[in-house]
Amino acid sequence: MIMKTMIRVHNLTYTYEKGRPPVLKDINLQIGEGEYIAIIGPNGCGKTTLIRHFNALLLPSAGEVQVGEFNTRETKHLREIRRKVGMAFQNADNQIVGMSVEEDVAFGPGNLGLPSAEVRRRVDQALATAGLTELRTRPPHTLSGGQKQRLALAGLLAMEPEFIVLDEPTASLDPESKKKVSQLLKTLNSQGIGIVHVTHSMDEATLADRVLVLDQGELVADGNPRDILSRVDWLKSLGLAPTYITELMWRLHQAGIDVNTSIFTIDSAVEEIASLLKHHKNSSSRAKLPGKVM
Ligand SMILES: Nc1ncnc2c1ncn2[C@@H]1O[C@H](COP(=O)(O)OP(=O)(O)OP(=O)(O)O)[C@@H](O)[C@H]1O
Ligand SMILES: [Mg+2]
Structure with a gap:
């Protein structure tokens, strides 16, 4: 299958402070339209730093990042880049702006200057997809952690992005809420939205079509979950916990x-x-x- 490249990372090196060693070292990768990618790696290996380059929250110290037809250094295209690639973080509270669930979801499309009927259509659709229709009038601060994460995703969805990049969205959620977020990501991906999911959970990584492994700022593996997540000893040597099932079969x-x-x-x-x-x-x-x- 020939896939159009959506995100192209070319010789990316990133240093937070001049004179300090780089946090990302000469990374090369391409992400195709509609792919579902998991990024794993030990604490501090550079996962967050890498994905912040995907919508120009960070710019490379050396090398290039291209999103669709735009180089992220071209600041005049920042809006288009951020519309193509939505970003969700571990703490959904930081992304909530509205006084009610529906107002929060309407905020992004409202700012695009779309006609109000179109904003309403997008809000209705995003709330339905995220399973939040019944909570639409609720003040966001009354939602559970899992509901807030789905609200953050609904807000991104209403912008109709091509990719959603998530930085450990389920890290502080209970197992049931984690499952709901994972199911939602699968649904979005089946609708053609690309997913880049940074996670510490190998269970979540199994849902992806492709897994990237970072270690000390380097991309050390890029392949399908079956090949990568079954390397139990290697994952452990990186400080990652394989799934129970994989470990059982391995033992x-x-x-x-x-x-x-x-x-x-x-x-x-x-x-x-x-x-x-x-x-x-x-x-x-x-x-x-x-x-x-x-
Ligand atoms: N704003 C910053 N200024 C200076 N150094 C930073 C900054 N943010 C991160 N770092 C450093 O860059 C390295 C990579 O951090 P990053 O947050 O990208 O790792 P990570 O893989 O996302 O880790 P975690 O799994 O803990 O979220 C770490 O050594 C970290 O201390
Ligand atoms: Mg991180």
């Missing part, structure tokens, strides 16, 4: 059992282990049958 494999180690879900693990056990049972009961010469 069984280390114990000499011939299991598939690229498995991430309970269902697949059960299927794999059940099939091994059935096979084992059948072959051992065959071995116990009294010898019958055919």
Whole structure:
């Protein structure tokens, strides 16, 4: 499949303070339209610094970042760049501006100078997608953490971005709210919106089509989740926690059992282990049958 490149990072090096070592070192990557990417890596490896380059919140110390047809250094295109690439952060409170949920979502499109019917259409659609329609009149400060994250996403959606970049949006959420945000990201991606999701959760990273791994400011892996997230020892050496399921399969494999180690879900693990056990049972009961010469 030929994909149009949406974000192109070329020899990106970034230093926060002159004279200090760079935080990002000569990074090269391309992100295609509509891709779902997870970025993982240990604390302080440069994930946030990297994604802040994707909508020109930061500009490279050396190298280039291109968003669609625009180089992020071209400040005259800042509005277009930010419209293409929406950004959501861990703390959704910082992004809330409205007195009610619907007012908050209307803020962005309202500022684009769109006709009010169009603003209303976008708000209705974004609230429905984010599952917030029933909460539309609520003051945002009364929402739960998970609802606030979905409100932040609805606000981005109403801008009809091509990409949404999220910096650990679920870090402080409970498992149920995490799941809802993940489901929402999947839905958005199925509607054609590209996703770049920085996460510490390997479970969340399994949802992506492609995983990027950063370590000490360098891009050390770029590939599909099956290949990258099944490298249990390597992930641990980077200080990352593999999923329980992957670790279980990996340990069984280390114990000499011939299991598939690229498995991430309970269902697949059960299927794999059940099939091994059935096979084992059948072959051992065959071995116990009294010898019958055919
Ligand atoms: N505003 C800043 N000024 C100076 N140094 C900074 C600044 N922000 C981040 N750094 C440093 O840059 C490096 C990369 O930080 P960054 O926040 O990008 O890492 P991260 O991978 O997002 O970490 P985490 O997983 O903890 O969120 C770290 O060493 C950090 O201390
Ligand atoms: Mg960070």
